[in-house]
Amino acid sequence: MANYDLSDDSVVVVIGSGAGGGTLANELCQKGIKVVLLEAGKRYGENDFVNDEWDSFGQLSWLDKRTTSGTWRVAKDFAGLPAWICKTVGGSTVHWAGASLRFQEHEFKTRTVYGDVEGATLLDWPISLQDLEPYYDKAEDKMGTTRTHGIPGLPGNNNFKVMYTGAKRLGYKNVNTGRMSINSRARDGRPACQQIGFCFQGCKSGAKWSTLVTEIPAAEATGKLDLRTQAQALQIEHDADGKVSGVLYADKDGNRQLQKARVICVAGNSIETPRLLLNSASAQHPDGLANSSGQVGRNYMRHMTGSVYATFDKPVNMYRGTTMAGIITDESINDPARGFVGGYEMETLSLGLPFMAAFLDPGAWGRGFAEAMEGYDHMAGMWLVGEDMPQASNRITLHESETDQFGLPVPNVNFDDHANDIAMRNHAFKQGSAVYEAVGATNVYETPPYPSTHNLGTCRMSEKPQDGVCNKWGQTHELANLFISDGSQFTTGAAENPTLTIVTLAIRQADYIAEQMGQKSI
Amino acid sequence: MSAKGMNRRQFLQSSSLAAGATVAATSGAAAQGMGLKALDDHSGRTLLKMTRDLYPHDTLADLYYMVVVEVLDAEAAGNDDTARLIKDGVAKLDGAMGVNFVDLSEGNRLAVLEAMESDPFFQKVRGTTVVALYNDPLVWRHFGYEGPSFEYGGYIDRGFDDLRWVGEPSADASPKAG
Numbered sequence: 001m002a003n004y005d006l007s008d009d010s011v012v013v014v015i016g017s018g019a020g021g022g023t024l025a026n027e028l029c030q031k032g033i034k035v036v037l038l039e040a041g042k043r044y045g046e047n048d049f050v051n052d053e054w055d056s057f058g059q060l061s062w063l064d065k066r067t068t069s070g071t072w073r074v075a076k077d078f079a080g081l082p083a084w085i086c087k088t089v090g091g092s093t094v095h096w097a098g099a100s101l102r103f104q105e106h107e108f109k110t111r112t113v114y115g116d117v118e119g120a121t122l123l124d125w126p127i128s129l130q131d132l133e134p135y136y137d138k139a140e141d142k143m144g145t146t147r148t149h150g151i152p153g154l155p156g157n158n159n160f161k162v163m164y165t166g167a168k169r170l171g172y173k174n175v176n177t178g179r180m181s182i183n184s185r186a187r188d189g190r191p192a193c194q195q196i197g198f199c200f201q202g203c204k205s206g207a208k209w210s211t212l213v214t215e216i217p218a219a220e221a222t223g224k225l226d227l228r229t230q231a232q233a234l235q236i237e238h239d240a241d242g243k244v245s246g247v248l249y250a251d252k253d254g255n256r257q258l259q260k261a262r263v264i265c266v267a268g269n270s271i272e273t274p275r276l277l278l279n280s281a282s283a284q285h286p287d288g289l290a291n292s293s294g295q296v297g298r299n300y301m302r303h304m305t306g307s308v309y310a311t312f313d314k315p316v317n318m319y320r321g322t323t324m325a326g327i328i329t330d331e332s333i334n335d336p337a338r339g340f341v342g343g344y345e346m347e348t349l350s351l352g353l354p355f356m357a358a359f360l361d362p363g364a365w366g367r368g369f370a371e372a373m374e375g376y377d378h379m380a381g382m383w384l385v386g387e388d389m390p391q392a393s394n395r396i397t398l399h400e401s402e403t404d405q406f407g408l409p410v411p412n413v414n415f416d417d418h419a420n421d422i423a424m425r426n427h428a429f430k431q432g433s434a435v436y437e438a439v440g441a442t443n444v445y446e447t448p449p450y451p452s453t454h455n456l457g458t459c460r461m462s463e464k465p466q467d468g469v470c471n472k473w474g475q476t477h478e479l480a481n482l483f484i485s486d487g488s489q490f491t492t493g494a495a496e497n498p499t500l501t502i503v504t505l506a507i508r509q510a511d512y513i514a515e516q517m518g519q520k521s522i
Numbered sequence: 523m524s525a526k527g528m529n530r531r532q533f534l535q536s537s538s539l540a541a542g543a544t545v546a547a548t549s550g551a552a553a554q555g556m557g558l559k560a561l562d563d564h565s566g567r568t569l570l571k572m573t574r575d576l577y578p579h580d581t582l583a584d585l586y587y588m589v590v591v592e593v594l595d596a597e598a599a600g601n602d603d604t605a606r607l608i609k610d611g612v613a614k615l616d617g618a619m620g621v622n623f624v625d626l627s628e629g630n631r632l633a634v635l636e637a638m639e640s641d642p643f644f645q646k647v648r649g650t651t652v653v654a655l656y657n658d659p660l661v662w663r664h665f666g667y668e669g670p671s672f673e674y675g676g677y678i679d680r681g682f683d684d685l686r687w688v689g690e691p692s693a694d695a696s697p698k699a700g
C-alpha cells in the first residue's frame with residue numbers, strides 16, 4: 001500500500017469509501033493516479049461480521065449525533081437516527097441488500113415529463129440514460145449483477161414464492177428474483193450465495209458485492225492507494241484563486257492532520273457530504289464551499305418508502321435466504337392516472353425477530369402488537385420504494401448549538417413528505433396488501449418508513465450553476481478541483497434503488513478526472 | 523476527548539433504537555431468577571408485571587421477562603438518573619388508582635399504562651422491553667426465528683425455498699440454485 005506525505009499536493013483525496021468513494025478511488029488507482037482515501041470508520045473483514053442484528057448495528061452504523069425536524073414519521077420514531085447508514089470501510093455497501101436497477105429514461109427528465117409539480121423543485125438531469133448506458137454496463141460487470149452479462153438470476157426463497165404467487169394472481173407481469181449484485185455462481189473471486197440471510201449485517205461469505213470486498217482490494221493491488229481508516233474529514237481548505245487545496249481530518253488518535261491535495265472528491269453519503277461543505281465555510285465562501293447557489297444541503301431525498309408484512313395460515317420463514325429476494329416492477333412506470341407522478345418498486349424484504357420488533361410498528365405495545373409478533377414465522381414481507389419529490393425545505397443544515405466529538409456542528413435533517421409522496425405510499429400500501437391478500441393473508445400490516453437508507457440529492461447536478469451544486473461530471477460549479485462523488489449528486493431520485501447509479505457515475509467521473517488532470521485543467 | 527463513549531451515550535439518549543446497543547452491551551444477563559442489584563424487590567415485581575403487560579405472550583414464561591427487568595436493573599445500578607426514573611415510575615404506577623400496580627386487574631393495569639404513555643418512565647421501560655425481550659436467543663425459538671445461520675452453512679441446503687403451500691415460480695422468474 002502507498003504511503004503519501006501529508007504535504008504531497010499531487011494526490012487526489014477521496015473522502016468516504018462507500019459506493020461512490022470506494023469505486024472512484026479504485027478507478028483512479030487503475031489509471032495510475034495517486035489516491036488518499038479517508039474513511040471515518042474501521043476496517044472489518046468477513047470473519048468480523050456477526051449474524052446478529054443489534055450487535056451488527058452497533059458494529060457498522062454511523063452513530064455520530066444527528067438531529068431531525070419536520071413532519072416525517074422518522075423524526076418521531078427515530079429522532080436521533082434519521083439515516084441507517086454505515087461508518088466503516090466499504091460504507092453502506094457493507095449493509096446493502098444488493099438490488100441493482102438502472103434508472104429509466106424518463107427519470108432523467110422529470111421536470112419535462114412530470115411538469116410543474118407544486119412545491120417540488122424538480123429539474124432535468126444534465127445527462128441522459130444514453131450518456132450513462134456504457135457506464136451502467138461497466139458497473140454491472142464490475143458488480144456481477146445477476147440477469148446482466150449472462151449471469152443467471154438468484155434462486156427465489158420462501159418470501160419470494162409468496163410474493164410471486166400474489167403478484168401473478170393480481171395480474172402483475174414483471175416479477176422475478178431481480179437484478180442483484182450477489183453472486184448466483186462463483187465469479188470474480190467471490191463465491192456463490194449461501195442463502196445465509198444476513199445481507200444487511202455484512203455478507204460473511206463475500207457473495208455480495210461491496211467496495212470492501214471488490215474495489216478496495218483491487219485499488220490496493222495497484223500500489224497507488226493510501227487508505228487511512230478512522231480518519232474523519234472535518235474541513236476542506238481552499239486557496240485564494242478558487243481551488244481547494246487540502247483536507248483537515250482527525251486521525252485515529254484524534255489528532256488533526258492536514259492532507260494537501262490536487263483534487264478533492266467528497267463521498268460521505270448525502271448527509272455528511274453537504275455537512276462537510278457547510279462546515280468548510282470561509283471568508284471567501286461564507287455560506288460554505290460551492291454554495292453560492294444556496295443549494296448545498298437542499299433537495300434532500302430519501303425515497304418514498306414503506307413496508308407491508310402479512311401473516312398466513314402456514315409457515316413462511318421469510319428470514320431464510322437473501323434479504324431482498326425478488327421484485328415486482330410493474331408499478332415503477334410513470335402513470336399519473338394513479339394520482340401521483342413517478343413510480344415505485346415492490347421488493348421482498350425480511351427482518352430478523354429483533355428488528356421486526358423494533359420496526360414493525362415503532363412505539364406500539366399491547367396485545368395487538370404481541371399477536372402480530374406471534375405470527376413471525378408465518379410472515380412474508382416487502383419493501384416499497386419509489387421516487388420522492390425534491391423540495392427546497394427538505395434539507396441538511398448545521399445545528400445551531402449541538403456539536404460532535406470534534407466540536408463541529410452536527411447535521412439536522414429536516415423533512416416533510418410531499419403530497420405526491422403520501423399519495424404514492426398510499427397506493428403502494430394498497431397494492432402490497434392486495435398481493436398478500438391474493439395469497440390468503442390472515443393479517444396485513446402497513447409498516448411506516450425505517451430510518452433513511454437511501455439518502456440523495458443534497459449537492460445536486462444541474463445544467464445551470466444557480467440550480468444546483470455540481471455539473472454533469474459531479475464537478476462543483478464553483479471550484480474546479482472539488483467533486484461530489486456520491487448520491488448527493490442526484491438531480492432527482494428515480495424509483496430505483498440508487499447504488500448502481502452511484503457506482504456508474506463514479507466510473508464515469510474517474511474518466512473525466514483523469515482526462516482533466518491529463519490536460520492540466522485541474 | 524473520549525469520542526466513542528460520548529457518542530454512544532448521546533446516541534442512547536436520543537434514539538429509540540437506543541436499547542439495542544445497551545442490550546448488546548449487557549449481554550449475558552443471567553436468565554435464572556432475578557438477582558437485582560439496584561432495584562428493590564417490589565420494583566422488580568412491578569416491572570415484571572409491566573413488561574408482560576406491554577408485550578403479552580401468554581405462553582412465554584416469566585423467566586424471559588425477568589431478563590428485561592435485569593437489563594433495567596443493570597442500567598439503574600450504573601446510572602442514578604435511571605434509578606430515580608424507575609423508582610418514581612413505580613410509585614406513579616402504584617399511586618394511579620390507590621392500589622399497588624401488581625394487585626390491579628388486567629383491565630385496570632392497561633388503563634394506568636395507557637394514561638402514562640408519554641411519561642419518560644413508560645418510554646424507557648417500553649423501549650428497553652421491545653429490544654431486550656425479542657433479542658433473547660431463547661425467545662427466538664418461541665417465535666420460530668432461527669438466528670445466526672452462517673455456522674450452519676446458511677439456508678442453501680436448509681430450507682430457504684422449502685415452502686410448498688403455493689406453486690413453484692417459473693424457472694425464468696426463479697432459476698434453480700447453482
Ligand SMILES: Cc1cc2nc3c(=O)[nH]c(=O)nc-3n(C[C@H](O)[C@H](O)[C@H](O)COP(=O)(O)OP(=O)(O)OC[C@H]3O[C@@H](n4cnc5c(N)ncnc54)[C@H](O)[C@@H]3O)c2cc1C
Pocket residue numbers: 015016017018019020021038039040041062084085086087088089090091092093095096097098099100200231232233234267268269270272273276324453454455485486487488497498499500502
Ligand atoms: C440496510 C440497507 C440496505 C440497502 N440496500 C440497498 C440495495 O439493495 N440497493 C441499493 O441500490 N442500495 C441499497 N442501500 C443503499 C446503499 O447502501 C447506498 O445507496 C450507498 O451505499 C450510498 O453510497 P455513498 O457512497 O453515497 O455512501 P456510503 O456507501 O454510505 O459511504 C459513505 C462513507 O463515507 C464515510 N464518511 C462519511 N463522512 C466522512 C468524513 N467526514 N470523513 C471520512 N469518511 C466519511 C462513511 O463512514 C462511509 O463509509 C441500502 C442501504 C442500507 C443501509
Ligand code: SF4
Pocket residue numbers: 182192193194195196197198199200202203204205206207208321322323676
Ligand atoms: S444471503 Fe447471500 S448475499 Fe446475503 S449474506 Fe448470505 S451469502 Fe451473503
